[in-house]
Amino acid sequence: MVVGRALGILVLLAGILFAAGLCRASPLGDNPTTSIFQPHSTPAESIYHLSIFVLVITAVIFLVVFGLLIYAVVKFRSRATGTDREPAQVYGSTQIELAWTIIPILIVVVLFLATARVIHAIQDAHKPATALEVTAIGHQFWWEFRYPTLGIVTANELHIPVSDPARPTPTFLKLLSADTDHSFWVPQLAGKTDLIPNRVNETWMDPHETGIYLGQCAQYCGTQHAKMLLRVSVDTPEEFDAWVRTQKQPANQGEKEIAGRRVFETTACINCHAVGGTVATGRFGPDLTHLMSRSTIASGAAENTPENLRLWVQKPDAIKPGSLMPAMKLSDDDLDALTRYLETLR
Amino acid sequence: MSSDAIAVQTAGVSADRTWLQTLHEWVTTVDHKRLGVLYVFYALIFLVIGGIEATIIRIQLMRAHNDFVSPQVFNRMFTLHGTTMIFFVIMPFMFGFANYLVPLMIGARDMAFPRLNAFSFWLTALGGTLLYFSIVGGSGLYGAGSAPDVGWWAYAPLTSRAFSPGHSADYWTIAVLVSGFGSIGTAVNLVATVLSMRCPGMKLSRMPLFAWLTLVMSGLVLISISPLSAAQIMLLVDRYLGGHFFDTQAGGSATLWMHFFWIFGHPEVYILVIPAFAFASEIIPVFSRKPIFGYPVMVGATVSIGFVSISVWAHHMFTIGMTSYSNSFFVLTTMIIAVPTGIKIFNWLGTMWGGKLQFKTPMLFCIGFLFQFLIAGLTGIMLGAAPFNWQLSGSYFVVAHFHYMIVGAILFCIFGAIYYWYPKITGRMLNESLGKLHFWLFVIGFHLTFDVMHVPGILGMPRRIYTYEPGRGWDTLNMIITIGAFIQGIAILLFLANLVFSYFGGSKAGNDPWDGWTLEWSVSSPPPVYNFASIPAVASRRPLWDLKHPEDPDTHYD
Amino acid sequence: MSAITTPVAQRPVNWRLPYKGNVGMACLIIAESAIFTIFVVAYLFYLGKSLTGPTPREVLEAPLFYTICLLSSSLTIHLASRFLERGKPGAFLALWFLTIVLGGLFLFGTGQEWHRLIYERGLTISTNLFGTTYYSLVGLHATHVTVGLLMLGIVLLLGLAGRVGQEHSARVDVLSLYWHFVDAVWVVVFTVVYVLGR
Numbered sequence A: 001m002v003v004g005r006a007l008g009i010l011v012l013l014a015g016i017l018f019a020a021g022l023c024r025a026s027p028l029g030d031n032p033t034t035s036i037f038q039p040h041s042t043p044a045e046s047i048y049h050l051s052i053f054v055l056v057i058t059a060v061i062f063l064v065v066f067g068l069l070i071y072a073v074v075k076f077r078s079r080a081t082g083t084d085r086e087p088a089q090v091y092g093s094t095q096i097e098l099a100w101t102i103i104p105i106l107i108v109v110v111l112f113l114a115t116a117r118v119i120h121a122i123q124d125a126h127k128p129a130t131a132l133e134v135t136a137i138g139h140q141f142w143w144e145f146r147y148p149t150l151g152i153v154t155a156n157e158l159h160i161p162v163s164d165p166a167r168p169t170p171t172f173l174k175l176l177s178a179d180t181d182h183s184f185w186v187p188q189l190a191g192k193t194d195l196i197p198n199r200v201n202e203t204w205m206d207p208h209e210t211g212i213y214l215g216q217c218a219q220y221c222g223t224q225h226a227k228m229l230l231r232v233s234v235d236t237p238e239e240f241d242a243w244v245r246t247q248k249q250p251a252n253q254g255e256k257e258i259a260g261r262r263v264f265e266t267t268a269c270i271n272c273h274a275v276g277g278t279v280a281t282g283r284f285g286p287d288l289t290h291l292m293s294r295s296t297i298a299s300g301a302a303e304n305t306p307e308n309l310r311l312w313v314q315k316p317d318a319i320k321p322g323s324l325m326p327a328m329k330l331s332d333d334d335l336d337a338l339t340r341y342l343e344t345l346r
Numbered sequence B: 001m002s003s004d005a006i007a008v009q010t011a012g013v014s015a016d017r018t019w020l021q022t023l024h025e026w027v028t029t030v031d032h033k034r035l036g037v038l039y040v041f042y043a044l045i046f047l048v049i050g051g052i053e054a055t056i057i058r059i060q061l062m063r064a065h066n067d068f069v070s071p072q073v074f075n076r077m078f079t080l081h082g083t084t085m086i087f088f089v090i091m092p093f094m095f096g097f098a099n100y101l102v103p104l105m106i107g108a109r110d111m112a113f114p115r116l117n118a119f120s121f122w123l124t125a126l127g128g129t130l131l132y133f134s135i136v137g138g139s140g141l142y143g144a145g146s147a148p149d150v151g152w153w154a155y156a157p158l159t160s161r162a163f164s165p166g167h168s169a170d171y172w173t174i175a176v177l178v179s180g181f182g183s184i185g186t187a188v189n190l191v192a193t194v195l196s197m198r199c200p201g202m203k204l205s206r207m208p209l210f211a212w213l214t215l216v217m218s219g220l221v222l223i224s225i226s227p228l229s230a231a232q233i234m235l236l237v238d239r240y241l242g243g244h245f246f247d248t249q250a251g252g253s254a255t256l257w258m259h260f261f262w263i264f265g266h267p268e269v270y271i272l273v274i275p276a277f278a279f280a281s282e283i284i285p286v287f288s289r290k291p292i293f294g295y296p297v298m299v300g301a302t303v304s305i306g307f308v309s310i311s312v313w314a315h316h317m318f319t320i321g322m323t324s325y326s327n328s329f330f331v332l333t334t335m336i337i338a339v340p341t342g343i344k345i346f347n348w349l350g351t352m353w354g355g356k357l358q359f360k361t362p363m364l365f366c367i368g369f370l371f372q373f374l375i376a377g378l379t380g381i382m383l384g385a386a387p388f389n390w391q392l393s394g395s396y397f398v399v400a401h402f403h404y405m406i407v408g409a410i411l412f413c414i415f416g417a418i419y420y421w422y423p424k425i426t427g428r429m430l431n432e433s434l435g436k437l438h439f440w441l442f443v444i445g446f447h448l449t450f451d452v453m454h455v456p457g458i459l460g461m462p463r464r465i466y467t468y469e470p471g472r473g474w475d476t477l478n479m480i481i482t483i484g485a486f487i488q489g490i491a492i493l494l495f496l497a498n499l500v501f502s503y504f505g506g507s508k509a510g511n512d513p514w515d516g517w518t519l520e521w522s523v524s525s526p527p528p529v530y531n532f533a534s535i536p537a538v539a540s541r542r543p544l545w546d547l548k549h550p551e552d553p554d555t556h557y558d
Numbered sequence C: 001m002s003a004i005t006t007p008v009a010q011r012p013v014n015w016r017l018p019y020k021g022n023v024g025m026a027c028l029i030i031a032e033s034a035i036f037t038i039f040v041v042a043y044l045f046y047l048g049k050s051l052t053g054p055t056p057r058e059v060l061e062a063p064l065f066y067t068i069c070l071l072s073s074s075l076t077i078h079l080a081s082r083f084l085e086r087g088k089p090g091a092f093l094a095l096w097f098l099t100i101v102l103g104g105l106f107l108f109g110t111g112q113e114w115h116r117l118i119y120e121r122g123l124t125i126s127t128n129l130f131g132t133t134y135y136s137l138v139g140l141h142a143t144h145v146t147v148g149l150l151m152l153g154i155v156l157l158l159g160l161a162g163r164v165g166q167e168h169s170a171r172v173d174v175l176s177l178y179w180h181f182v183d184a185v186w187v188v189v190f191t192v193v194y195v196l197g198r
Ligand code: HEA
Pocket: A061, A065, A103, A104, A105, A107, A108, B269, B270, B272, B273, B315, B316, B317, B318, B334, B335, B337, B338, B339, B341, B342, B343, B345, B373, B374, B376, B377, B378, B379, B380, B381, B383, B384, B385, B389, B392, B393, B394, B398, B401, B402, B405, B406, B410
């Protein structure tokens, strides 16, 4: 019995250690991680420090109480040799009760103060004049990003500049929703904040390192909540400026792929999609002006390859069942032409 | 089956009546013991249903890009799983035990309002049936039918007609509303029973803790299920009469629903856990052979948990963009709950301290409860630190936290309670070896599932997703979690088998198999229809201890 | 061990507990108050948030007369149950009947107000947020009045049949507790809708 119990406990502790190890280990390859314990931006970092603090305190409490429990279980188990007499009947003790009331109160005060400090530091952060402003709008099941100061509208893949701690260029996001609740969560950059209809929320981040950061919608928003992925590309200032320049250009107006363009403009596509500088001004779906500058389509559901694009237009459900884009039932020829046209939207 | 046989026994009549007559007796019964058994029976059925849904969820999440079920089905599964487990498993379990035990423990012959009692049970039963009827009725008779897929919080505006056409959301609302009325009815009944039906000498300060905690739980039901009912009525007004309470297009507010839901939702989790505390407070002393340590403090701590728990709801809403002051306020109230809860844990430890612990199956489950409740409480504290919550909320870490609470703490206590009171209810002991096997298997399955589940949360895996991308380090973990769920399933199968076989083949229990101290052990097992031949009178908290130990009665310390 | 018997009192003890009917009704009132609180909160929260008209100020008039009716019915029901307690079934029935009339008048007033709002002012439950919250809150209260009147009516019928006597006064008290609650809620609703709300 006792051996079994001890064994069980050992297995458990091993499991906990194993799990803790996994948390720190980065996933295979150089795939970007979404671990909350590898922060790369001030809000995420201050949360990380707070969480270590909370983890340590709770670990100590755990060890103490767990130790007492194990001790009681081992020490006071009834022994076969024992007599039939009942143990001493103890009804309570005021001193002890006081002790285990006051100590937790003190711990709570400490935890609260530490927490409140971080809340204030993150939520009431001062917004420098150099900050980039972006409006993120959650849709079922994709993201719209608008850069009001730059006049850019794009979707699903957010580009922001890296922020040099000496000359910070943080990004402040205004969060809105077009339909149901969503939540913006890129764990390495900041904690999540919800996007709620009829409400304006804010969050900010100042990534210290360039690269791709992944995240996804963290508030259940309907059928395809699972495939409402987020990609944040943190660029060097030069890369960012170059990106801004391409995005500001109107869509490719070349006379190439005129057939595909005609299909696009005579099908319902234009009711839902906008392509800058053309008759397509729909707002229900993502802006397609620079579709090919994105590396994924349908909010990260698939890579942006010609085959995927064709499949997507032909049968969105094959990639993202339940998405709000209808299958347009085009002929094979039209589909090919349309795909070639979409590929010109750089 | 088994329940029919109980009917014959408790009714104390010869067995030569048709099963129809027996069924009729059970359906029309107003006896608190039978209603208690009905509640538990009902909860067990739904536990299996909810568990099968959990299994479907787990199979789907076993590996990345799995396509065992479609996203639509997956979303229905977790909605049904959550709603079923909370409203139609744990609540009925708790009400069932309270119904069965409270009158026995306080020396009464029945509940205060027997007919209301039966009515409440059947309302709850109707609620569960309605929820599952949605599968055929969800989109009307012409459609294929569908169950609700809005999650168990049913956040607005997802529930509005625009986003949830058809009737699936209506079934969810009405099911919860109806069972809510049932719960309120039972709570009214329990409070009235505890306050007005105690036997002579049973002062409030002498009631078994079980009765006390039931009282607090019922009080919480009264003040927190009602807001839920109100919100459901509003939702129905929106859906049927064209109202705009939660219609964001007409200026309605999505956050208002969140507030209303969690004003219910948070006290609800204490409604679920307080009866579990009650079981532990009866079982731990008996198997430690000592009275509960710090009885008045235990009562006070529970009452204060009840009070504080109505002011913490917004810790489920740290991510909705409240001001830093509101966030800080709710951090504080949330953490304060740790104090009375800690007091309870320490008092249970104090009860065990210096005792003679007997590791019978009920006690094993209670020790498991203490251990897991401690961990779950501490992960709750992590979630309660708002900034930490901004990372953890909506992720599998939360799912791990609350399953640790609900399965690791509450379900463990429920199993303990069933092993402990089954002899009283049926007259037979549950098989001890099978019980120990059930315990250890369940412990292994539980920890495999829910310990590991914290990790994907930390690695950024959101909840309520039917599939995920490979390469994020979530795959192996999810596989382990699924394996654990299957082990839990096997353990529960063993338990169900134990329930059935021990009913027919278990050893006879006698009145008082555990050498207990509260009044229910003084009557025969199962108790006679009117519980007590003559109404008892008590002079201390442990009336049977006094009888068994005339040399050292509790009355000296009262 | 099964020799354990139930402990019974050696001497009769002096043991009194509250009447279960009152406790039950008090619990019900607590639960109902919570429901009304949520509706009141929703009403206050949405004050002035309607995107279109009409506004409360434009269309609402305080129903003073009917309010007086309802409030005075609290008095009559109180007196009625006192008479029953003292064994005067005649006076009891008369006052009980008066209570029902006053309650009925109040309901009539609500109906009239709704009729005016719907047909003259075009305010329905789906017009705007004000309509939604107003009809829900007032309607919830009116539902309670209706339920109360039904129960009062049953007692009246039983009383006319001579089946309500002094021995039932505790139960009648429980009912009048409910009626007092319905009145008290109206005070809150009145303040919120007709005083603060305008
Ligand atoms: C059923 C029981 C139950 C119980 C008892 C609790 C108890 C607690 N819960 Fe949990 N919780 C749930 C069930 C429960 N919870 C559910 C179902 C959800 C999610 C619902 C959903 O989203 O679907 C949830 C979600 C949830 C959240 C929201 C997460 C999110 O969605 O973002 C938070 C955040 O604060 C939280 C916190 C707490 C805290 C602080 C406690 C405290 O009561 C814990 C107190 C206990 C201890 C702390 C341990 C013992 C104390 C000591 C040993 C003393 C010393 C300790 C200190 C001084 C710290 N819970």
